[in-house]
Each structure stands twice: as structure tokens, then as C-alpha cells.
Amino acid sequence: TQLLEQSPQFLSIQEGENLTVYCNSSSVFSSLQWYRQEPGEGPVLLVTVVTGGEVKKLKRLTFQFGDARKDSSLHITAAQPGDTGLYLCAGAPLVTTTSGSRLTFGEGTQLTVNP
Amino acid sequence: DSGVTQTPKHLITATGQRVTLRCSPRSGDLSVYWYQQSLDQGLQFLIQYYNGEERAKGNILERFSAQQFPDLHSELNLSSLELGDSALYFCASSVGVPGLSQDTEAFFGQGTRLTVV
Numbered sequence: 001t002q003l004l005e006q007s008p009q010f011l012s013i014q015e016g017e018n019l020t021v022y023c024n025s026s027s028v029f030s031s032l033q034w035y036r037q038e039p040g041e042g043p044v045l046l047v048t049v050v051t052g053g054e055v056k057k058l059k060r061l062t063f064q065f066g067d068a069r070k071d072s073s074l075h076i077t078a079a080q081p082g083d084t085g086l087y088l089c090a091g092a093p094l095v096t097t098t099s100g101s102r103l104t105f106g107e108g109t110q111l112t113v114n115p
Numbered sequence: 116d117s118g119v120t121q122t123p124k125h126l127i128t129a130t131g132q133r134v135t136l137r138c139s140p141r142s143g144d145l146s147v148y149w150y151q152q153s154l155d156q157g158l159q160f161l162i163q164y165y166n167g168e169e170r171a172k173g174n175i176l177e178r179f180s181a182q183q184f185p186d187l188h189s190e191l192n193l194s195s196l197e198l199g200d201s202a203l204y205f206c207a208s209s210v211g212v213p214g215l216s217q218d219t220e221a222f223f224g225q226g227t228r229l230t231v232v
Contacts, residue, residue, distance in 0.1 A: 043158070043207075044117070088158065090221070103160075107157040
């Protein structure tokens with residue numbers, strides 16, 4: 001079973017601070033996706049990283065896929081209250097694996113940005 | 116708007132009852148996933164269908180069942196409901212199947228909030 005561990009589980013910061021959320025596994029993934037979920041809503045896809053070492057930027061959010069494609073990080077610069085939400089990472093298994101055909105989701109990081 | 120439609124949005128029912136949750140995937144998506152999310156918890160994977168066939172199963176209770184129809188919409192049936200089944204139930208869809216395709220980005224519906232009283 002492929003597992004994704006996210007850290008920290010909870011993060012409460014002040015507006016303007018920077019933060020990094022981590023997503024780690026002992027398994028290799030073909031791609032890794034980051035989602036953001038607001039209370040009472042479904043998760044919304046933010047980005048997909050595919051290549052080991054890949055870095056993608058989405059405004060103040062920077063996503064990185066580890067060289068070995070086992071881990072990823074999300075860095076937010078100058079966080080704003082609108083960034084508040086549950087951040088989830090999800091890994092897709094390698095094309096050649098037979099261990100399953102579903103996305104593996106981490107438990108999430110609950111981020112609160114205080115004004 | 117993700118393009119995934121779930122109905123109903125809210126459902127209140129009594130213990131012991133049976134309910135059916137419905138999901139219409141995005142146009143062109145063949146894969147449908149069902150997730151349960153209890154208060155302050157992450158997404159618990161229940162089951163996945165691809166083009167009408169079951170592809171993967173998570174910790175889905177025997178009281179729960181699902182199916183995907185020829186038009187690709189899916190239904191999740193929950194029976195003999197218990198208070199602990201109260202949760203948000205999400206459906207998601209993707210073009211392909213993880214492990215077989217690179218098109219695995221999942222698009223989620225807005226969920227069905229089930230309250231068992």
C-alpha cells in the first residue's frame with residue numbers, strides 16, 4: 001500500500017509569513033497532485049508535477065517534486081487569509097505498478113492564515 | 116465549477132435507512148471515485164470505477180455499495196445507516212486510471228452532506 005504523509009498536520013500563521021508544507025512517501029509516484037479544500041466544498045486541483053525535480057509556480061505558491069519522485073513540497077510566500085484551507089497531496093502510481101489503480105491522498109495540512 | 120455534479124447536496128435521514136447518492140462525472144471522464152470525509156478528517160477512499168467496471172476498493176463497508184452505469188454516472192448506496200455514517204461524501208472523476216494513464220487529475224464534486232439522526 002502506498003502511503004503519503006503530510007506535515008505539518010496543522011499550521012496557523014500571520015498574514016505575510018512564508019510557509020512550507022511537505023508530502024513524503026517511501027513509494028515512487030508517476031505524478032503528484034496538490035489540492036486545496038475549503039470547508040464544505042470539494043478539493044480543487046492546484047497543480048500536477050510529473051518530472052523528478054520539477055518546480056512549478058502558481059502566483060505565490062511554489063510546488064516542487066523530489067528528484068526521486070517520492071516527495072513534494074508546497075511553499076507559500078507572503079501568505080494571505082485567502083490561502084486558508086486544507087491542502088492535500090495525492091500521488092498517482094507508476095504506470096507499471098500492479099499495486100492499485102487509485103490516487104493515494106495524504107491526510108492534509110490545515111492552514112490558517114490570520115489577518 | 117469542476118464539471119462534476121453530485122446530488123443531493125444535503126441529506127438527512129434516520130438510522131437504519133437506506134440512501135442513494137448520485138454522481139455525474141465531467142464530460143469525457145471514464146473514471147469515478149467515491150470518498151468519505153468525516154469532520155476534521157482527510158479523504159477516505161471508498162471505491163473506484165472505470166468505464167463501468169470496479170477498479171479499486173478501499174475501506175468500504177459491506178453496507179455500502181456502488182455502481183457505474185453505461186452513461187458513466189455513478190451511484191453510491193448506503194444502507195442500514197448508523198450515526199457514524201454522517202459525513203461528507205465526495206465523488207471525483209478523471210479521464211484515465213492511475214497506473215494505466217497519465218491523465219489522472221481528479222475533479223471533485225461539491226459533495227453530499229449526509230446527516231444520520
